[in-house]
Amino acid sequence: MIELAHHILDIGENSLRAGAKNILIEVKEDETNGFLVMEITDDGYGMTEKELKRALDPFYTTKKVRSVGLGLPMLAEAAERTGGSFHLESKPGKGTKVTARMGLKHLDRQPLGDVGGALTALIIASPTTRFIYRHISGKGAFEMDTEKIEKEVEGLPLNEPEILNFIREYVNSHVKELSPEV
């Protein structure tokens, strides 16, 4: 994956496949400790302890169309490559939390990239799921909540191209201000 935004889209798709109704995506720039933390929390059907143990194995997938599952191992590898760490937490019936800690200044860290585009792609995939994107840096905080956007547009579906294009630019313009170099 070229950008962290690609991982956000990919991990978010796992959550959607697990039937999540609420997905929280957080990106925290921790300059003091030199980390960039990406955390995705969902309320999907979760994984049993046995499934959780296998989730990082590239030859494990519950998809029916093929025999490899690469999303989680790729993110784990991307985090470890930058001197960071990867953590997976899940409870059946409760949900799943994926945490990737990356070296903020490490040369191998992928740029954050088009987060707004990743979010719109997720909204297109599931317009009725509630997505919250939270971004925190030394400069301040930003939050985009699709439930608030929905209220604002009074019943228009969020997957109208004009609304999606707004969401993409809304998120990207705020993220750029908070993290111009990330």
Added chain:
Amino acid sequence: MAKLTIEDLKKIKERVMAETSLREGQKRVKVTVHMGTCGIASGAKEVLDALMREIEESGATDIMVTTSGCMGLCSREPLVTVEIAGQEPIKYEYMNPNKMRQVFKRHILAGEIQTPFVLARGAEKTK
């Protein structure tokens, strides 16, 4: 890039509401971009971005965009399916932003199937 605010959304809302009331119901075209890890890694998100920008620039309001999961055809990704109402679906393979823009202008807007990129015609089950 100027920072957008919720105020900007209010203007968009008025416009979209006016358009939706004119259009009444069904959209003319449905475009599906196939995602999944291998699709994303091979550029499916950039194909989707290009499509969204073309729709925005053209001002078209009769196009619906969706995504779907991996179909197991990882080596031919990114894949895009175009369904025009009343016609059989056309599946395009090895897409990129340039090919997407071409398919948008020539097929979606002008009705000419872009044969060199076609993988398959007709419906099939995907998951």
